[in-house]
Amino acid sequence: MVPDLPGLREVMAAADRIRSHVHHTPVVTCTSLDRLAGCALFLKCENLQKVGAFKARGATNAVLSLDPAQAARGVATHSSGNHAAALARAAAIRGIAAYIVMPTSAPAVKRAAVEGYGGRITPCLPTLAARESTLAEVVERTGAAFIHPYNNPVVIAGAGTAGLELVGEVPGLDAVVAPVGGGGLLSGTAIAVTESSPGTQVWGAEPAAADDACRSLAAGQILPSIDPKTVADGLRTSLGELTFAIIRRHVEGILTVDEAAIVAAMRLVWERVKLVIEPSSAVAVAVVLAHRESFAGRRVGVILSGGNVDLDHLPWA
Amino acid sequence: MVPDLPGLREVMAAADRIRSHVHHTPVVTCTSLDRLAGCALFLKCENLQKVGAFKARGATNAVLSLDPAQAARGVATHSSGNHAAALARAAAIRGIAAYIVMPTSAPAVKRAAVEGYGGRITPCLPTLAARESTLAEVVERTGAAFIHPYNNPVVIAGAGTAGLELVGEVPGLDAVVAPVGGGGLLSGTAIAVTESSPGTQVWGAEPAAADDACRSLAAGQILPSIDPKTVADGLRTSLGELTFAIIRRHVEGILTVDEAAIVAAMRLVWERVKLVIEPSSAVAVAVVLAHRESFAGRRVGVILSGGNVDLDHLPWA
Numbered sequence: 062m063v064p065d066l067p068g069l070r071e072v073m074a075a076a077d078r079i080r081s082h083v084h085h086t087p088v089v090t091c092t093s094l095d096r097l098a099g100c101a102l103f104l105k106c107e108n109l110q111k112v113g114a115f116k117a118r119g120a121t122n123a124v125l126s127l128d129p130a131q132a133a134r135g136v137a138t139h140s141s142g143n144h145a146a147a148l149a150r151a152a153a154i155r156g157i158a159a160y161i162v163m164p165t166s167a168p169a170v171k172r173a174a175v176e177g178y179g180g181r182i183t184p185c186l187p188t189l190a191a192r193e194s195t196l197a198e199v200v201e202r203t204g205a206a207f208i209h210p211y212n213n214p215v216v217i218a219g220a221g222t223a224g225l226e227l228v229g230e231v232p233g234l235d236a237v238v239a240p241v242g243g244g245g246l247l248s249g250t251a252i253a254v255t256e257s258s259p260g261t262q263v264w265g266a267e268p269a270a271a272d273d274a275c276r277s278l279a280a281g282q283i284l285p286s287i288d289p290k291t292v293a294d295g296l297r298t299s300l301g302e303l304t305f306a307i308i309r310r311h312v313e314g315i316l317t318v319d320e321a322a323i324v325a326a327m328r329l330v331w332e333r334v335k336l337v338i339e340p341s342s343a344v345a346v347a348v349v350l351a352h353r354e355s356f357a358g359r360r361v362g363v364i365l366s367g368g369n370v371d372l373d374h375l376p377w378a
Numbered sequence: 379m380v381p382d383l384p385g386l387r388e389v390m391a392a393a394d395r396i397r398s399h400v401h402h403t404p405v406v407t408c409t410s411l412d413r414l415a416g417c418a419l420f421l422k423c424e425n426l427q428k429v430g431a432f433k434a435r436g437a438t439n440a441v442l443s444l445d446p447a448q449a450a451r452g453v454a455t456h457s458s459g460n461h462a463a464a465l466a467r468a469a470a471i472r473g474i475a476a477y478i479v480m481p482t483s484a485p486a487v488k489r490a491a492v493e494g495y496g497g498r499i500t501p502c503l504p505t506l507a508a509r510e511s512t513l514a515e516v517v518e519r520t521g522a523a524f525i526h527p528y529n530n531p532v533v534i535a536g537a538g539t540a541g542l543e544l545v546g547e548v549p550g551l552d553a554v555v556a557p558v559g560g561g562g563l564l565s566g567t568a569i570a571v572t573e574s575s576p577g578t579q580v581w582g583a584e585p586a587a588a589d590d591a592c593r594s595l596a597a598g599q600i601l602p603s604i605d606p607k608t609v610a611d612g613l614r615t616s617l618g619e620l621t622f623a624i625i626r627r628h629v630e631g632i633l634t635v636d637e638a639a640i641v642a643a644m645r646l647v648w649e650r651v652k653l654v655i656e657p658s659s660a661v662a663v664a665v666v667l668a669h670r671e672s673f674a675g676r677r678v679g680v681i682l683s684g685g686n687v688d689l690d691h692l693p694w695a
Contacts (some may be wrong), residue, residue, distance in 0.1 A: 071557070084407075087406070089404070090401075093494070108652040109406055109651075109652055111409070111448075113650075163627070170649070181485050285511065327691060332487070332654075332689055333430075333687060334426075335425040335426055335430055335653065335655075335685030336426075336652065336653040336654060337652040337653060337654055338652070372645060372648060372649055372694070375689075378695075
């Protein structure tokens with residue numbers, strides 16, 4: 062059973078709800094990057110978003126949507142990092158507790174971010190099973206509302222507000238590319254973009270080493286990646302039922318890239334565009350550079366999903 | 379003899395002249411940086427400017443201001459890097475030659491940028507004397523118009539357009555801080571900001587290891603730094619007569635910071651703000667963090683002058 066899918070109406074309501082708590086992020090262009098890609102790129106800078114990632118949008122929408130009784134018991138989640146920081150921040154805005162189950166493999170900078178917003182971390186092993194069982198214990202103990210990182214219609218609607226801003230600001234986009242891990246950003250983007258700008262295609266960008274969305278779309282059923290190894294730490298999760306249903310309906314296709322292409326695209330954006338992006342963001346840029354046949358000569362929006370990296374462990378060092 | 383100083387009228391004319399050739403760069407804010415600084419910072423992102431630096435503004439204004447006969451013989455300059463790339467690009471826009479005298483110590487990424495825009499590089503030793511004699515030979519041979527990197531009223535007026543955009547976009551700024559090397563950015567900013575927003579102070583930010591502007595202002599005469607050693611490679615040059623005259627008249631003061639503070643501020647902006655800035659830009663951020671008494675509780679614009687760095691040689695590695 063899939064619950065009612067969110068649509069453009071929910072994305073627009075989310076935009077109103079979160080407006081005063083998140084950045085309307087800039088769209089950046091770069092001639093030298095366009096030349097390399099063979100198309101006109103419009104980079105939506107969610108790396109410059111609060112908490113350094115688009116996740117601020119969905120988490121804030123979710124926390125502000127809770128009824129007062131639910132909110133009083135706090136919120137909880139499991140996350141590899143950016144959703145955790147975003148939920149902790151959103152909870153702090155509303156003055157409620159945030160309980161965060163975080164894998165021991167998460168980068169130190171992401172743990173520090175959660176703690177900086179007052180989030181209470183419970184460590185777990187870096188597997189989906191461990192995350193879920195630890196979270197269940199936390200929810201049982203606290204009564205907190207579980208805010209899933211992506212398989213939640215309110216989180217998806219919030220994530221879609223970045224794409225809504227992008228198509229509102231850049232006319233005539235032929236395509237928008239967003240990275241896909243659990244699918245919250247891609248599904249939210251797909252709703253916002255295809256429903257408000259029918260001429261614009263939405264593509265997913267995925268590491269070949271964690272290609273569950275690509276395989277699931279081909280198979281017509283969710284085929285999770287089991288403990289995938291990719292530098293794009295934000296994209297190791299697999300689709301949920303809700304994100305899968307939306308992506309099947311609204312997304313043109315999923316394109317994949319290998320690890321070397323991800324690292325090269327990340328470095329290219331740092332060097333040429335002067336933006337610090339994390340590997341997950343670089344996947345979307347890498348897809349445009351690698352799959353030129355899909356984008357040549359067109360106007361292409363790219364959602365740079367986040368910029369949280371550990372500067373002491375850069376992937377090209 | 380100092381020539382007539384440019385004023386707000388010249389900055390506004392420059393803004394009109396260059397508008398279609400440069401970016402109106404975004405202004406970025408960051409709560410965690412504000413908390414550390416104890417004031418509200420508005421970061422003017424000239425690192426996202428064409429050629430990765432504010433220098434695109436002055437060079438473009440200079441090239442587009444040349445009369446056709448002068449322009450036909452091309453332009454020439456000496457530069458540690460960003461002005462060189464900017465002049466090469468501006469010349470390419472107008473379809474004329476750019477002859478660039480560049481010290482052998484310039485970062486590889488800056489040489490590559492000049493060549494990418496079709497500029498013709500003549501290498502020289504990294505001293506002001508070697509730059510000037512090599513440039514004289516080039517100008518003698520080609521008849522090109524010398525476009526000084528900073529001690530030129532048209533270049534200064536162009537540089538001032540960043541500050542003009544900043545005060546036009548962010549109301550009620552108490553202060554604007556810009557780094558100072560040769561003084562083109564600082565003097566242009568001072569004209570644009572103090573003449574269009576009389577309540578806003580302008581401060582210069584300088585490495586203590588290359589503090590000629592600070593010493594010159596105190597002494598009432600230009601006291602150059604001789605071959606200074608600082609990580610802020612764009613700020614090793616000393617004031618010219620023109621920039622000195624403007625800075626004396628319009629700038630509140632020059633504040634200095636040590637090398638460790640510059641590197642720490644650079645890393646902080648990369649990590650928290652997600653912007654790639656070069657060390658020269660970090661000097662302005664470091665000044666705000668180090669001289670809290672001048673900025674506490676105020677609204678402070680900071681001009682992030684550029685983002686051209688060699689990712690293989692980061693100063694904290």
